[in-house]
Amino acid sequence: MISVTTSPRPTMTRDSRPFWEACRQRELRIQRCRDCGTFRFPPLPSCVECASLATDWVKVSGKGTIYSFTVVRHAVHSAFSVPYVLAIVALPDAGDVRLTTRIVEWDEARLRVGAAVEVAFEKLDEEITLPLFGLA
């Protein structure tokens, strides 16, 4: 019987496993096409530009900027108590890749589109560490 307060775990696929294994090592790795150099996220077996199947997982700095955010005020899952902040974070050293994430350690005055953030890994369990982000 799964407790309703258990945080939902990511479903891992063959294509996404390297992402999660890197997070477990507290590294942010993003796919880059070995043929044309295009970064992509979410993980795919092939390049979104040239369809090449040749892929590298590149370690990126973890520094980003807020592309958009929202303060969630209405709870929809018991694992997440309101208010909490969701964001789309752009990773400038990974092409036009953006991640969806949660912002930890926030205050309303500093939350804005364009704000600088940095990855803040948070261990969920032995297998999964989440790449959350904090205001820089």
Place this chain on the structure above:
Amino acid sequence: MEALKDRCAIVGIGQTEFSRDSGRSELSLAVEAAKAAVADAGLRLNDIDGIVKYTMDSSGSETLLATALGLPNLTYWGEYGGGGPGSCGIVVQAVCALLAGRAKHILCYRSMNGYSEARLGQGASGRMSLGMALEDPNADGFQVPFGLISPPQWYALIANRHMAEYGTTSEQLGAIAIAFRRHAQRNPHAQMFGRPLTLDGYLAGRMIADPLHVFDCALETDGACAVVLTTAERARDLRHRPAYIMAAAMGAGPRPQAGMPSWLYRPVISETAGRWVAPQLYQMAGVGPEDIHVAEIYDCFTITVLLQLEDYGFTKKGEGGPFAAEVGLDVDSRLAVNTHGGHLSEGYVHGMSHVLEGVRQIRGTSTGQVKDSELCLVTGGTPNATAAFILRR
């Protein structure tokens, strides 16, 4: 591309009551709506030989519905994935099947106990995995574990981006909610009939995910809607004035993504795939947005409508807010929108009720009738790969 212009028509519409508890199975609702649509067309059930449904429809398979309706000989059946785009996607598919001679009278429908059973507004925390239902594994992989779970949250991220890029305001979003609530006051079938909404009331509504308040969000509804389509030749002998399908198209654009939740990863999120559907429609029909004065626009949220006002060419990208506020989207304005009250105020049947209202506008039987409406645009769900069509008298 012009092969389908004016060659098919919607000839029958039917729906159940919209409520918070139908007290019946989704299949039961589907049967009632289907029978109503067939009777409305002046046909018999035995005339139906094709069925197209939304993949996400959980009332049962096409052949189960055929069994429940006693249909003797189904020769075409199919489905359309992706969720909300299905409202128009199933019409596109039905038109293709009719023109290929695969069936003579095709039933298209959506049935959902969307309040008493799986509530789409709750996303992954509801009784189903919305990511799975939308065929988008990225939701369960990269969103839900972070707390990004439900449609209002996805659209709040899109709305905030649009506000940051273009200066769109909450009052402009509110103008959309208020317009549709006003339309609902004329529509006795609307769940919000008798419950008017002011700007103060809109702004005071509970905040779900900033900037979306409760009144920015679609209702959750138990109900079903169905239509019957046939060829223009057969349509002439049936009960009502046919609503001819002047143009119908599907569009995805580049990087269409796995499904709705993954739209957030696109280089641009403050647009919808309507941007790639609209040019096909206008080219096929030989009209432009300036010729259209009534539109039934998929409205899971107010921001969804605002984006489509831009993407279907009624105003420039970024100007959707001022347009909505200035035009008012009223029956006697330059562009009436969601004359039945829409998802925000009539009821939420995943876009299918907009198909019915489009037909009413063409027939002249809408509770929010636009005078002399020759054309009506109907759009499917967004933001990702979607479908839409233009009806004409």
